[in-house]
Amino acid sequence: MRWTPVAIIPLAALAGAPVTVCAATKVFLSVEQAQQAMFPGQALKQSPVFLTEAQSDAMRSASSVRHPFRGDRVWQTSDGGWFVVDEVLGKHEMITYAVGINSDGSLRQIEVLEYRESYGYQVAEPIWRQQFVGKTAASTLKLGEDIKNISGATLSCKHLTDGVKRVMVMHQLALRGAVGR
Amino acid sequence: MDAEVSRCRPLLGTFVEISVRSGSQPHERVAAAVSSAFAAIAKVQQLMSFHERGSDLGRINRLSAGECISVHPWTWEVLNLAKDIHQASDGRFDCGVGWRLAEWGLLPGRDCCSDRDSISTSQTALHMLDENLVRAGAPVCLDLGGIAKGYAVDRAVDVLRTVGIQDAIVNAGGDIRVLGAERPIHLRHPADASVLWYVGTLADGAIATSSPAFSTRYLDSGQRVCGLVDPMTYEPITQCRSYSVVAADCATADALTKVLAAGAPSDSCVFRRYGARTVVVQ
Numbered sequence: 001m002r003w004t005p006v007a008i009i010p011l012a013a014l015a016g017a018p019v020t021v022c023a024a025t026k027v028f029l030s031v032e033q034a035q036q037a038m039f040p041g042q043a044l045k046q047s048p049v050f051l052t053e054a055q056s057d058a059m060r061s062a063s064s065v066r067h068p069f070r071g072d073r074v075w076q077t078s079d080g081g082w083f084v085v086d087e088v089l090g091k092h093e094m095i096t097y098a099v100g101i102n103s104d105g106s107l108r109q110i111e112v113l114e115y116r117e118s119y120g121y122q123v124a125e126p127i128w129r130q131q132f133v134g135k136t137a138a139s140t141l142k143l144g145e146d147i148k149n150i151s152g153a154t155l156s157c158k159h160l161t162d163g164v165k166r167v168m169v170m171h172q173l174a175l176r177g178a179v180g181r
Numbered sequence: 182m183d184a185e186v187s188r189c190r191p192l193l194g195t196f197v198e199i200s201v202r203s204g205s206q207p208h209e210r211v212a213a214a215v216s217s218a219f220a221a222i223a224k225v226q227q228l229m230s231f232h233e234r235g236s237d238l239g240r241i242n243r244l245s246a247g248e249c250i251s252v253h254p255w256t257w258e259v260l261n262l263a264k265d266i267h268q269a270s271d272g273r274f275d276c277g278v279g280w281r282l283a284e285w286g287l288l289p290g291r292d293c294c295s296d297r298d299s300i301s302t303s304q305t306a307l308h309m310l311d312e313n314l315v316r317a318g319a320p321v322c323l324d325l326g327g328i329a330k331g332y333a334v335d336r337a338v339d340v341l342r343t344v345g346i347q348d349a350i351v352n353a354g355g356d357i358r359v360l361g362a363e364r365p366i367h368l369r370h371p372a373d374a375s376v377l378w379y380v381g382t383l384a385d386g387a388i389a390t391s392s393p394a395f396s397t398r399y400l401d402s403g404q405r406v407c408g409l410v411d412p413m414t415y416e417p418i419t420q421c422r423s424y425s426v427v428a429a430d431c432a433t434a435d436a437l438t439k440v441l442a443a444g445a446p447s448d449s450c451v452f453r454r455y456g457a458r459t460v461v462v463q
Contacts, residue, residue, distance in 0.1 A: 001383075001384075001385055001386030001387075001427070001428065001429045001456065002363060002382075002383070002384040002385055002386065003381060003382075003383050003386060003388075003427045003458055004363070004381050004382045004383075005380060005381035005458070005460070006379060006380060006381050026187075026189070026198075028187050028188055028189045028198075029188070037212065110190055110191060111188065111189070111190060112188075112189035112190060112191070112196065115189065115196070157191040157194060157195055157196055158194075160191045160196075161191060164191075
């Protein structure tokens, strides 16, 4: 273990100091990369799905996810599996994720593709940088870089779980049995 | 710079990120190792979930007084570490407070535990016998949420190390372990999740953080509760602070954050015993 803390700042100073950072978008996988990761070596064919109002209602009541589902991000694999991309709003962030579904309808894999912290204030860069000149706590922050290693404040993944439920209901209602479309 | 393989999946009730700098290893091999590391985390979740009746923890929580069962070696290891830290911290760590969290509605209801009336309020009612065997002196309602997440991170790092990966980071909702070269570490501010603090760099070690700030809720009675229980009083720890501990492994760091939150001073010998360092932000 090698821990190199920054010069420790008194608690009172911590409370008042204006050192803020807007964590940037984290991209884990592109759609194509996620397809290859979940269904290696398989050809995927984009198969847009058009949902009836009744189907949309059923998906909403089963998952409590309210924003509209985009049916154009659905792909079918050569062996009858499915690959679906969707988004949910987390607590403070938009999360784009992919769900892989096996040909028997079971859940194959979930991958987060993109995770956007949307805390609102994007401080104009030069001003932001100026603010911290010479401040120990900020000296190694690099603007424009992902801030990845954040310890604390467990972000709930409940909304993502709801989103996956919605995708599985959508599969059941609209995709299952829809082979060779 | 080496290529980096980064993946994120929903596990342990949070987002788990694994990033590996692949060095000279082929991409496919690294990607497979990352998948195996996620599988280890899923395995810990399956064994130690409070919500699953069939998990090791679910079985333990339904033991009658005097009953004895065999558990997975990983579960046994976590319980044994919990016992060790409970003793070293004079009871400031106690995973026997699941009943309290259930009362507050932060964990699901009563069918997860045995008979409420005879339940022990402390983990000490569970006795560690020989390897992989445990016996309930009295019924217990354990919640391993304060230690198993860190343990899962350790198992993932083990998987990566076993296949020869030397530079990686695993982050399970703020419980972080770094394998190899140093990485910058940030903390969220307990009063405002959009504020991040750069607190230092960490190499070959773990940091975990607990804060009541993000799990606070109000009961119908108006009482303010949160996911952190003070095991001495069974009251919620409601100070708006975050408690971080740096240690060699993540299970220890995770459990020691509860000791810190429950009021152990940063210079107390429990932290020295585990070679741990503390960071409190308010």
